[in-house]
Amino acid sequence: MKFKFLVLLFSLGIGNPGNAQNLEKGKEINSTCAGCHGELGQGGSRGEYPRLAGQQVKYLESQLKAFRARTRVNIPMYPYTQERELPDEDIKDVAAYLASIELPTKWPVFKDSDDALTRLTLTERVMIIPRAPGNLANGEAIYQKKCVTCHGKTGMGRGMFPMLVGQYTSYLMRQMEKYIKGERPHDEEAVGGLLNTLKEEDLQDILAYVTSMQERQ
Ligand code: HEC
Ligand code: HEC
Known part of the structure; x- marks a missing residue:
């Protein structure tokens, strides 16, 4: 009782x-x-x-x-x-x-x-979220190598690391541009320069991959 x-x-x-x-x-x-x-x-x-x-x-x-x-x-x-x-x-x-x-x-x-x-x-x-155009294989390779430790295998994030899957593509692109220009801090040290090492096409390919993950869940 x-x-x-x-x-x-x-x-x-x-x-x-x-x-x-x-x-x-x-x-x-x-x-x-x-x-x-x-x-x-x-x-x-x-x-x-x-x-x-x-x-x-x-x-x-x-x-x-x-x-x-x-x-x-x-x-x-x-x-x-x-x-x-x-x-x-x-x-x-x-x-x-x-x-x-x-x-x-x-x-x-x-x-x-x-x-x-x-x-x-x-x-x-x-x-x-509609599929973003881009090279899926390239997007997957970069994502799984450079983003997965924080944003997770399925893009769902955890704790302080945001979920990227299911988010608007245009919003994510805008944020990546802000990080690259230094207008928004990405992650303390590790990723400060991470996005800067990627080409514009790579960013688009990552977004193509992120929108493809949503459908597999
Ligand atoms: C070491 C951990 C780490 C890695 C690796 C990492 N991120 Fe992040 N990411 C973060 C953190 C922390 C934030 C939130 C930053 C903040 O507080 O503004 C974030 C935020 C973001 C956002 C903004 C999300 C939103 O809702 O505004 C995008 C987009 C993003 N990351 C993309 C990427 C991509 C693409 C990669 C791989 C190329 C990557 N990140 C790798 C830690 C990481
Ligand atoms: C007048 C419009 C407006 C209102 C009202 C508003 N927001 Fe926002 N919010 C925005 C915009 C615009 C952004 C994106 C800014 C950017 O592009 O960096 C945002 C971004 C955010 C983010 C960041 C999301 C991410 O993925 O990083 C959070 C969290 C948030 N808002 C929460 C709230 C909450 C909670 C409230 C109510 C207490 C609220 N907002 C009210 C316009 C608004």
Whole structure:
């Protein structure tokens, strides 16, 4: 009896400070983000606003802190990430909420009895990034040699390392260009110059490979 009560408290996130985040609160905070990043964190305007849904939670937190500290420049987001607007606890809640959103990469199979609304709700969440053109074999070779240790075999990232699969191609290209120009710090030391060693074509090929991974999952 006592045990069950504790389990209930834990599953509600009560009595478990610093661990379970408040997803309801996170969802509420997300309504201020949704205008740009979408209600489901799916991003928009073909990558002007990146996808946040399903991204690594630690990474989301680190970027929000970087925007707030202005070590990562993001003018559209300045008003939303100031201390008063987004204290640490809110960062944790909204990051946990966004990380928990799963967007399927397959179209649902409808039943004849499904009405228009049901079909709409089932398809609304589907997010498939179109294949980027490029040389897949070259992209795979470079990715598996130079990116895999941090971004993972399947491009899903982990911890501080962001998921690249399922992200808008135009957004990823823009970020790589920023890294190359030194406008955004990539990784402390190891990759400072990593992207600079690659040719423009190589970057395109990596993106072709990244969009191909999504379909294999
Ligand atoms: C006015 C539009 C706007 C609003 C509102 C907004 N963002 Fe953003 N956000 C952007 C843009 C634009 C970028 C991409 C900047 C770039 O290209 O580097 C971005 C990038 C991000 C990133 C980095 C994603 C990555 O993969 O590195 C995170 C995380 C993020 N936003 C979270 C949020 C959260 C959480 C909120 C709400 C508290 C929010 N944003 C509100 C426009 C917005
Ligand atoms: C040593 C670890 C490491 C390696 C290797 C690495 N990355 Fe990263 N990458 C990171 C980290 C850490 C970040 C987040 C940086 C930040 O905080 O802004 C990142 C971010 C990115 C982003 C931006 C994602 C986003 O959502 O904004 C892209 C694109 C990227 N890396 C591409 C690559 C490619 C392509 C390679 C291989 C050529 C690569 N990375 C190799 C650590 C690494």
